[in-house]
Amino acid sequence: MWSLYEKLAKPALFALDPETAHDAAVLASKTSWAFRLPALVMRALCAAPQRPARVAGLDFPNPVGLAAGFDKDCECYPFLESLGFGFLELGTVTLRPQPGNPKPRLFRLPEKGALLNRMGFNNRGALAAAENLRRLGRRRAPLGVNIGKNADCPLDQARDNYLEALKVLYPYGDYFAVNISSPNTKQLRELHRPEYLEPLLDALLGFAASRPEKKPVFIKLAPDLSPAETEACARLIAGRGAGIIVSNTTVSREGLERRWEHEAGGLSGSPLREMARTSLKAALEGAAGAPVIASGGIMEPEEAAWRLRAGAALVQVYTGLVYGGPFFVKSILEHLAGKEAADA
Numbered sequence: 150m151w152s153l154y155e156k157l158a159k160p161a162l163f164a165l166d167p168e169t170a171h172d173a174a175v176l177a178s179k180t181s182w183a184f185r186l187p188a189l190v191m192r193a194l195c196a197a198p199q200r201p202a203r204v205a206g207l208d209f210p211n212p213v214g215l216a217a218g219f220d221k222d223c224e225c226y227p228f229l230e231s232l233g234f235g236f237l238e239l240g241t242v243t244l245r246p247q248p249g250n251p252k253p254r255l256f257r258l259p260e261k262g263a264l265l266n267r268m269g270f271n272n273r274g275a276l277a278a279a280e281n282l283r284r285l286g287r288r289r290a291p292l293g294v295n296i297g298k299n300a301d302c303p304l305d306q307a308r309d310n311y312l313e314a315l316k317v318l319y320p321y322g323d324y325f326a327v328n329i330s331s332p333n334t335k336q337l338r339e340l341h342r343p344e345y346l347e348p349l350l351d352a353l354l355g356f357a358a359s360r361p362e363k364k365p366v367f368i369k370l371a372p373d374l375s376p377a378e379t380e381a382c383a384r385l386i387a388g389r390g391a392g393i394i395v396s397n398t399t400v401s402r403e404g405l406e407r408r409w410e411h412e413a414g415g416l417s418g419s420p421l422r423e424m425a426r427t428s429l430k431a432a433l434e435g436a437a438g439a440p441v442i443a444s445g446g447i448m449e450p451e452e453a454a455w456r457l458r459a460g461a462a463l464v465q466v467y468t469g470l471v472y473g474g475p476f477f478v479k480s481i482l483e484h485l486a487g488k489e490a491a492d493a
């Protein structure tokens with residue numbers, strides 16, 4: 150099956166422009182779920198040893214999740230779950246719909262095992278996402294809903310923009326990720342500064358605390374902060390009772406050909422690995438026991454194992470799935486099970 154994917158499906162997908170390939174994958178996922186049978190077949194093919202984890206009061210069948218950005222409108226996650234994910238983070242969803250940046254805005258760097266994107270939170274908005282989530286319902290694996298700021302919303306109104314999106318989506322997520330770290334929305338990363346982050350956290354966590362069901366909130370950080378900055382952010386976030394995701398894509402172009410220096414956007418995949426490791430270590434220092442989810446440059450099962458060993462509560466993948474294909478999660482879970490057996 151794996152070689153069928155490598156020999157047929159991957160070359161066909163990689164012959165398409167990257168965003169068309171992504172849209173085709175979303176459409177195929179939606180269609181597969183509508184007919185159910187392909188999803189059931191996929192679930193059977195991707196079956197792997199589970200490794201339950203309890204994090205932030207939620208039960209995860211395994212610690213390998215889908216990172217945000219693949220299912221931006223929360224429309225194809227039931228099929229994605231059949232690939233073996235232990236949780237799925239959907240979005241980024243903004244309060245109001247927005248088109249995102251002009252195309253082309255997604256690029257492959259196959260020789261580097263990387264992607265570069267400047268999508269800019271293209272999505273149909275919180276009401277449409279909520280309607281999809283209501284229609285498709287909860288699945289076995291926990292669902293995270295990642296929220297972001299509308300591009301036309303000034304920084305001094307960001308807090309209310311996030312809060313309104315959270316209110317619309319609150320009934321449908323098991324946890325919420327607050328994206329303050331996409332490099333593709335002007336000034337978004339300013340929200341790492343305490344004068345913005347503190348009131349934002351207070352508003353979102355205050356809302357969650359006021360609900361009958363208190364749901365966990367995670368803040369997703371940028372990898373381009375210094376370790377001291379990451380640690381300070383993590384301390385502030387954990388001190389208020391939220392968790393941390395490290396990290397989003399990087400604006401660094403280190404090790405890439407010169408032509409990529411002039412291409413705006415966030416880089417993901419292999420070139421991000423070392424930065425994401427450094428960010429994870431710094432976040433764990435500041436988090437003092439609060440849950441930290443590792444994202445960024447997990448392209449092989451060994452890297453997922455490394456992050457979990459380093460102290461991550463859970464891991465997320467995106468670019469690894471694009472290059473590794475639908476059996477990537479299974480390969481990670483089998484590796485984790487093999488490692489555990491070897492360690493025992």
Ligand SMILES: Cc1cc2nc3c(=O)[nH]c(=O)nc-3n(C[C@H](O)[C@H](O)[C@H](O)COP(=O)(O)O)c2cc1C
Nearest residue numbers: 216217218240241266397417418445446466467468
């Ligand atoms: C095409 C693309 C779109 C993305 N969109 C989002 C997004 O909407 N929100 C978000 O928080 N992260 C987004 N990300 C970042 C991923 O969630 C992830 O944190 C990052 O790519 C690093 O992980 P990776 O190296 O496994 O891809 C996106 C990444 C890619 C490649």
